[in-house]
Amino acid sequence: MYIDVHTHGMHAERNKEGKLVPPLVPIWKKGDSMTPIEQCQKMGIAKVALLDPPEVAFALAKDLPDFFIPVPQVDIDKTSPEEINNLFKRGAKGIKFISPMYSYGDNRYFPIYDAIRANDGTAVFHTGYVAIGLFEPGCVLGRTDYVDITNMRPATLDRIGRAFPDLKILMSHFGNPWWEEAWKIISSHKNIYADFSGGTAKGKEMKVWKSLFTFEGKLHTQSIKKICFGTDGAPFIKESTDGIKKMIIFYENFYKILKVPKEIQKLINSENAKMLYKL
Numbered sequence: 141m142y143i144d145v146h147t148h149g150m151h152a153e154r155n156k157e158g159k160l161v162p163p164l165v166p167i168w169k170k171g172d173s174m175t176p177i178e179q180c181q182k183m184g185i186a187k188v189a190l191l192d193p194p195e196v197a198f199a200l201a202k203d204l205p206d207f208f209i210p211v212p213q214v215d216i217d218k219t220s221p222e223e224i225n226n227l228f229k230r231g232a233k234g235i236k237f238i239s240p241m242y243s244y245g246d247n248r249y250f251p252i253y254d255a256i257r258a259n260d261g262t263a264v265f266h267t268g269y270v271a272i273g274l275f276e277p278g279c280v281l282g283r284t285d286y287v288d289i290t291n292m293r294p295a296t297l298d299r300i301g302r303a304f305p306d307l308k309i310l311m312s313h314f315g316n317p318w319w320e321e322a323w324k325i326i327s328s329h330k331n332i333y334a335d336f337s338g339g340t341a342k343g344k345e346m347k348v349w350k351s352l353f354t355f356e357g358k359l360h361t362q363s364i365k366k367i368c369f370g371t372d373g374a375p376f377i378k379e380s381t382d383g384i385k386k387m388i389i390f391y392e393n394f395y396k397i398l399k400v401p402k403e404i405q406k407l408i409n410s411e412n413a414k415m416l417y418k419l
């Protein structure tokens with residue numbers, strides 16, 4: 141059984157130039173085909189976290205509360221501790237950050253992190269490269285300036301881990317492409333977890349991961365047990381189910397090649413997610 145810590149359910153129309161335009165709406169609603177969702181369930185996916193803007197994440201979670209876990213995405217440069225508190229009152233299980241204008245580790249963001257900690261939620265950080273076409277000025281989730289992906293390096297979470305040792309943190313995409321840096325961060329901070337969601341980590345050869353998680357000639361279980369199952373897929377549309385299946389194959393291959401013990405596989409597949417999202 142898997143709990144997917146990272147999926148999306150947002151949709152926007154494209155204009156004549158092929159650019160996504162507001163509003164962002166849920167890609168699925170009650171009454172739409174259940175087939176792709178049922179296919180995911182057949183593959184063993186029991187629940188999925190939705191990392192989308194609040195209006196999308198909450199709408200979907202309301203329609204299928206047993207399957208969707210709302211983890212609303214906010215603009216870290218515009219949000220406030222009050223907004224964070226309100227999102228938790230509405231049922232958020234965590235808060236997702238992406239494309240900040242400053243380093244995630246900057247002091248200006250600390251009141252936001254403190255509000256998440258006070259609500260016993262999880263701070264989910266997109267780390268590493270971010271796709272073009274969503275966050276550039278004028279785009280559907282446009283920021284005030286062009287994003288600098290080094291603001292989202294795994295190392296930027298180190299300062300947050302030091303300042304907030306009790307804040308649950310999930311590093312999405314394993315820091316793509318700063319894999320070694322991501323490994324060091326989850327190895328060293330007891331409260332920082334990571335996933336392989338997205339297209340890049342799963343495309344690397346397994347020997348990359350075998351080497352990364354081998355330390356002094358042995359399997360480094362201290363870091364492996366901090367991994368979570370995550371896809372970055374959209375479990376409601378049939379175009380996405382193949383990608384989700386490939387991600388399951390990747391994780392199962394990872395277990396096989398690295399000889400990951402069964403009890404650690406269970407942590408990765410579902411138990412870490414249950415802890416992070418209080419399920």
Ligand SMILES: [Zn+2]
Pocket residue numbers: 146147148191372
């Ligand atoms: Zn994502």
